[in-house]
Amino acid sequence: MTAITATAVATATATAAAAAVTDTSVSTPIDLTDVELFASNNHHAAFRRLRAESPVYRNPSADGTSFWALTRYDDITAAYIDHDAFSSLHGAILGGSFRTGGGDTASNEMLVASDPPRHRILRRVMHPPFGPGMVERIQHSVRTLVSRAVDDLRADGGCDFALDFAPLLPIGALMAMFSIGVEEARHVVGLTRRMVGYRDAALTDVSGDERLRLAHAQSEIFEYFADLLDERGDATGDDDVVGMLRRAEINGEPLTDAQLLYACMNIAVGGNETSSYTICSGFLALLENPQEWARLRAEPTLLSGALDEIMRWGSTNAYVQRVTTRDVVVRGVPIAAGEIVTLWNVSANRDPDQFPDPDRFDITRSPNRHLSFGAGVHRCIGAPAGNVELTEAFHALLGSGLEFRTAGDPVRLRSNFILGFTSLPIEIGA
Ligand code: HEM
Numbered sequence: 042m043t044a045i046t047a048t049a050v051a052t053a054t055a056t057a058a059a060a061a062v063t064d065t066s067v068s069t070p071i072d073l074t075d076v077e078l079f080a081s082n083n084h085h086a087a088f089r090r091l092r093a094e095s096p097v098y099r100n101p102s103a104d105g106t107s108f109w110a111l112t113r114y115d116d117i118t119a120a121y122i123d124h125d126a127f128s129s130l131h132g133a134i135l136g137g138s139f140r141t142g143g144g145d146t147a148s149n150e151m152l153v154a155s156d157p158p159r160h161r162i163l164r165r166v167m168h169p170p171f172g173p174g175m176v177e178r179i180q181h182s183v184r185t186l187v188s189r190a191v192d193d194l195r196a197d198g199g200c201d202f203a204l205d206f207a208p209l210l211p212i213g214a215l216m217a218m219f220s221i222g223v224e225e226a227r228h229v230v231g232l233t234r235r236m237v238g239y240r241d242a243a244l245t246d247v248s249g250d251e252r253l254r255l256a257h258a259q260s261e262i263f264e265y266f267a268d269l270l271d272e273r274g275d276a277t278g279d280d281d282v283v284g285m286l287r288r289a290e291i292n293g294e295p296l297t298d299a300q301l302l303y304a305c306m307n308i309a310v311g312g313n314e315t316s317s318y319t320i321c322s323g324f325l326a327l328l329e330n331p332q333e334w335a336r337l338r339a340e341p342t343l344l345s346g347a348l349d350e351i352m353r354w355g356s357t358n359a360y361v362q363r364v365t366t367r368d369v370v371v372r373g374v375p376i377a378a379g380e381i382v383t384l385w386n387v388s389a390n391r392d393p394d395q396f397p398d399p400d401r402f403d404i405t406r407s408p409n410r411h412l413s414f415g416a417g418v419h420r421c422i423g424a425p426a427g428n429v430e431l432t433e434a435f436h437a438l439l440g441s442g443l444e445f446r447t448a449g450d451p452v453r454l455r456s457n458f459i460l461g462f463t464s465l466p467i468e469i470g471a
Contacts, residue, residue: 117416170304
């Protein structure tokens with residue numbers, strides 16, 4: 042990898058655009074791999090500084106490597122759209138690609154880790170599993186679970202929202218998508234939770250090598266789906282995701298075992314952690330802004346717009362990773378081919394140039410073109426499913442007639458990739 046020093050950047054920028062950035066460092070170093078920054082909720086302040094001081098930032102990592110971080114809305118949108126220069130072949134998470142002996146076995150086999158034209162083919166395979174029929178099944182499944190959970194909440198007087206309520210969203214989705222029972226779906230959510238939370242002692246044993254731990258968590262999910270596919274055998278007649286994937290073809294051939302596994306893995310990892318953590322950050326934002334909760338209670342038709350603000354506010358998928366395929370210049374800063382570039386949705390979503398008064402939670406914010414679902418060809422294919430899960434959950438909570446308040450300090454997930462909560466105690470209040 043080519044090292045680009047601040048001096049080299051300064052020289053290059055002399056001939057670049059007038060608004061060019063002349064330094065890629067900041068007064069006090071910020072390490073975006075430091076999970077404490079996110080667990081302590083101090084990341085917004087860090088991104089505020091980066092957007093102002095060094096919007097194209099070279100992040101030094103403890104292991105001596107480094108990567109680029111884009112923090113401004115316009116730069117991030119442009120990188121999302123320029124998929125020729127910013128490749129997804131190495132996966133969306135830093136250090137998280139599926140490497141075996143140096144290669145990346147998921148490259149151009151898993152949807153999120155593919156580039157066009159291959160991406161177009163893989164995305165077509167995924168259309169039926171995310172079509173309107175499946176979204177409707179997810180809606181019914183989640184509706185049943187959350188309405189029971191609200192009854193329990195009423196009876197118990199409170200719960201740990203992060204543990205007892207939020208996981209029901211992906212559990213309901215998995216039950217509908219894979220025709221599995223509630224306990225099995227809970228088990229799958231546990232597996233993906235450990236993978237995404239591989240740096241959090243609340244979710245996993247954090248001793249030993251981090252990369253091995255992540256690889257082990259990934260392999261557990263593969264094993265689960267390998268067994269499921271095996272058990273279901275030739276499921277081509279089934280009307281769930283397994284049946285849809287078994288019927289799918291690539292170049293006239295059925296999907297290989299590896300392609301089937303990658304598709305299941307992408308659906309489970311893409312959906313499990315995102316919607317459940319988004320309901321946590323959204324619910325907490327409403328509890329902390331009671332006037333917005335009251336507006337929503339009074340006018341439930343505001344929910345659809347409120348969900349956009351909840352998505353923007355939580356920015357659950359904090360960043361995605363890309364790797365440059367050629368030399369590029371971003372805001373006057375040259376970035377060499379082969380460099381890792383991270384696009385920080387969480388920062389773009391608080392960029393004051395795009396969102397006036399960005400740290401105000403406003404359920405009627407308009408326009409609200411948040412980047413929480415990404416942008417460009419990889420924009421979240423599960424967005425309608427995620428929206429319907431969140432809609433059902435908020436309908437149940439708002440329609441309960443109950444008022445809620447926090448009953449202890451929320452505990453944030455120790456992750457810089459997925460922003461969530463491992464605990465969010467709530468109780469019924471006046
Ligand atoms: C509700 C919260 C959700 C958030 C914040 C979210 C976020 C994202 C983001 C940012 C991307 C783009 C990744 C990239 O550009 O590299 C993405 C892609 C994807 N998401 Fe979601 N997602 C959500 C819900 C879901 C659900 C419910 C599912 C599945 C049931 C899902 C499955 C996927 C898949 C398969 C992709 C890959 C799409 C592609 O590469 O073409 N997501 N998601």
